[in-house]
Amino acid sequence: MGESFAAVMPANAYNWIAVWRRNFLAWKKVALASILGNLADPITNLFGLGFGLGLIVGRVEGTSYIAFLAAGMVATSAMTSATFETMYAAFARMDAKRTWEAILSTQLTLGDIVLGELVWAASKSVLAGTAIGIVAATLGYASWPSILYAMPTIALTGLVFASLAMVVIALAPSYDYFVFYQTLVLTPMVFLCGVVFPASQLPGSFQQFAGLLPLAHSVDLIRPVMLERGADSAALHVGALCVYAVLPFFASTALLRRRLLR
Amino acid sequence: MSTVAIELAGVKKSFGDKVIVNELSFSVARGECFGLLGPNGAGKSTIARMLLGMISPDAGTITVLNEPVPSRARVARVRIGVVPQFDNLELEFTVRENLLVFGRYFGMSARKIEAVAPSLLEFARLESKADVRVSELSGGMKRRLTLARALINDPHLLVMDEPTTGLDPHARHLIWERLRVLLARGKTILLTTHFMEEAERLCDRLCVLEGGRKIAEGMPDGLIDEHIGCNVVEIYGDDPHQLCELIRPHARHIEVSGETLFCYTPHPDQVRVKLRGRAGLRILQRPPNLEDVFLRLTGREMEK
Numbered sequence A: 001m002g003e004s005f006a007a008v009m010p011a012n013a014y015n016w017i018a019v020w021r022r023n024f025l026a027w028k029k030v031a032l033a034s035i036l037g038n039l040a041d042p043i044t045n046l047f048g049l050g051f052g053l054g055l056i057v058g059r060v061e062g063t064s065y066i067a068f069l070a071a072g073m074v075a076t077s078a079m080t081s082a083t084f085e086t087m088y089a090a091f092a093r094m095d096a097k098r099t100w101e102a103i104l105s106t107q108l109t110l111g112d113i114v115l116g117e118l119v120w121a122a123s124k125s126v127l128a129g130t131a132i133g134i135v136a137a138t139l140g141y142a143s144w145p146s147i148l149y150a151m152p153t154i155a156l157t158g159l160v161f162a163s164l165a166m167v168v169i170a171l172a173p174s175y176d177y178f179v180f181y182q183t184l185v186l187t188p189m190v191f192l193c194g195v196v197f198p199a200s201q202l203p204g205s206f207q208q209f210a211g212l213l214p215l216a217h218s219v220d221l222i223r224p225v226m227l228e229r230g231a232d233s234a235a236l237h238v239g240a241l242c243v244y245a246v247l248p249f250f251a252s253t254a255l256l257r258r259r260l261l262r
Numbered sequence B: 001m002s003t004v005a006i007e008l009a010g011v012k013k014s015f016g017d018k019v020i021v022n023e024l025s026f027s028v029a030r031g032e033c034f035g036l037l038g039p040n041g042a043g044k045s046t047i048a049r050m051l052l053g054m055i056s057p058d059a060g061t062i063t064v065l066n067e068p069v070p071s072r073a074r075v076a077r078v079r080i081g082v083v084p085q086f087d088n089l090e091l092e093f094t095v096r097e098n099l100l101v102f103g104r105y106f107g108m109s110a111r112k113i114e115a116v117a118p119s120l121l122e123f124a125r126l127e128s129k130a131d132v133r134v135s136e137l138s139g140g141m142k143r144r145l146t147l148a149r150a151l152i153n154d155p156h157l158l159v160m161d162e163p164t165t166g167l168d169p170h171a172r173h174l175i176w177e178r179l180r181v182l183l184a185r186g187k188t189i190l191l192t193t194h195f196m197e198e199a200e201r202l203c204d205r206l207c208v209l210e211g212g213r214k215i216a217e218g219m220p221d222g223l224i225d226e227h228i229g230c231n232v233v234e235i236y237g238d239d240p241h242q243l244c245e246l247i248r249p250h251a252r253h254i255e256v257s258g259e260t261l262f263c264y265t266p267h268p269d270q271v272r273v274k275l276r277g278r279a280g281l282r283i284l285q286r287p288p289n290l291e292d293v294f295l296r297l298t299g300r301e302m303e304k
Helices: A002-008 A016-028 A031-057 A065-094 A099-104 A110-138 A144-171 A175-192 A204-210 A214-226 A234-260 B044-051 B073-077 B095-105 B110-123 B139-150 B169-184 B196-202 B220-227 B240-250 B268-275 B290-298
Strands: B004-015 B018-029 B033-037 B059-064 B067-069 B080-083 B157-161 B188-193 B205-210 B213-218 B231-236 B253-257 B260-265 B282-286
Touching: A002 A234, A016 A031, A016 A110, A016 B095, A031 A065, A031 A110, A065 A099, A065 A110, A065 A144, A065 A175, A065 A214, A099 A110, A099 A234, A110 A144, A110 A234, A144 A175, A144 A214, A144 A234, A175 A204, A175 A214, A214 A234, B004 B044, B004 B188, B018 B044, B018 B059, B018 B188, B018 B205, B018 B213, B033 B044, B033 B196, B044 B059, B044 B157, B044 B188, B067 B073, B073 B080, B080 B139, B095 B110, B095 B139, B110 B139, B139 B169, B169 B188, B169 B196, B188 B196, B196 B290, B205 B220, B205 B290, B213 B220, B213 B290, B220 B290, B231 B240, B231 B268, B240 B253, B240 B260, B240 B268, B253 B290, B260 B268, B260 B290, B268 B282
Parallel strands: B033 B188, B033 B205, B080 B157, B157 B188
Antiparallel strands: B004 B018, B004 B059, B059 B067, B205 B213, B231 B260, B231 B282, B253 B260
């Protein structure tokens, strides 16, 4: 078991790049549509909620509501972008398109493929998160350099949620099961993790629970950066996100091995 | 370097209660074309996937290109080309991009891939299609591209799972001709097939499988001589069991499958004389082939 599990782990530090480049080549062919899609959804939310709700809410934590929300949206879009890329696109490559099967007949291992897919999904998160940051900066709700500073956290957030979604696709028999993960895990997380309102508004026990969720750590890192404040316990948040990225990677690779290599 | 390309010894595999591969042993020499012949469900694809380390045997040992599999399958795969049963090309990519992307999985540089691509495209007769999207290619062209893709790492061994299933006769003959060219270049080929003609034309040796078990192994001609060794008269158009009684004295062996009667006889003329005058009978006299061997060994036809 130990030896054969080692055989599916990434074979070296660079094999995954071939998988990333395959996805990049495919993405380049539809880049324009992809970027517009990345922008349209968060812009709608930002304008709809920010202007509409902002009128009622006024200022939140010493800033305008739209600036508060923009920072939360950056983290959320990193989450959804990586999740959807993994749950739908990577699942298709694993299942219907048989892309992974083709790759497994080369010198790459399953771990190389999983790693390549995770980094790719994180790359798309950077694109999606940065796109909102740019919208926010253009409207004057964040400073331009802060977008740059937020990028590493956006990438890490992408890695975390790609990694978690990889566990979901390793277990889900078909697309139909993904909706459970969306509605029972992701959507509640948006409301628990201080994206649309401060988590301090939640009852105490909820706050404690929310503090364990990956999106909360991501929001707690990105918002101070975008609002140019000092982040509290940044090392703790980064550490928690790293755990959320690494553990599911091993779990999903083990589960996918059972699913694909019997 | 060993002269043996593939060695299986006592390999077993079950999924749940179902035994897929049962105590299978065979070996394939370098430069040989070895066929795994059997009907659907005989375990052919499972064996092909086991050679690549994608399925682990429950018992027994597998050695491919001197590497133990599955533990060092990754190392073996560096020198293996694979043609899977179902095409898994990148449909949105062009022919050339497919080669580029696949070459990268073997750690090849873009320059190196560009250097070998023209000869691969020429080999696959796809020179004029280099910049066409794969989704626009015909089934035969896709298959040839899969073959070209399998050659990108200049493999010693090709593992092909039903390489011509689903192709029309013309496309199939073109693939066979290309495979003979590869054999002439000294490549080792392991192919699975349920086409007797394919096995007879291409394979130096083959292993006939049924229900995961080896029921015969040898050269195609040798198997035919050993198990049949005489002419075949196929008769249909009347009650086969009634006909059976009529010609039995002149037959060495008779098989009935569906509405067709297979009469194995060294004296086909005498059989014809017996049947003379019976209206509506269709009689076909032919040399024996692997289909007859399979029928003889299992009591049923392969593609039924």
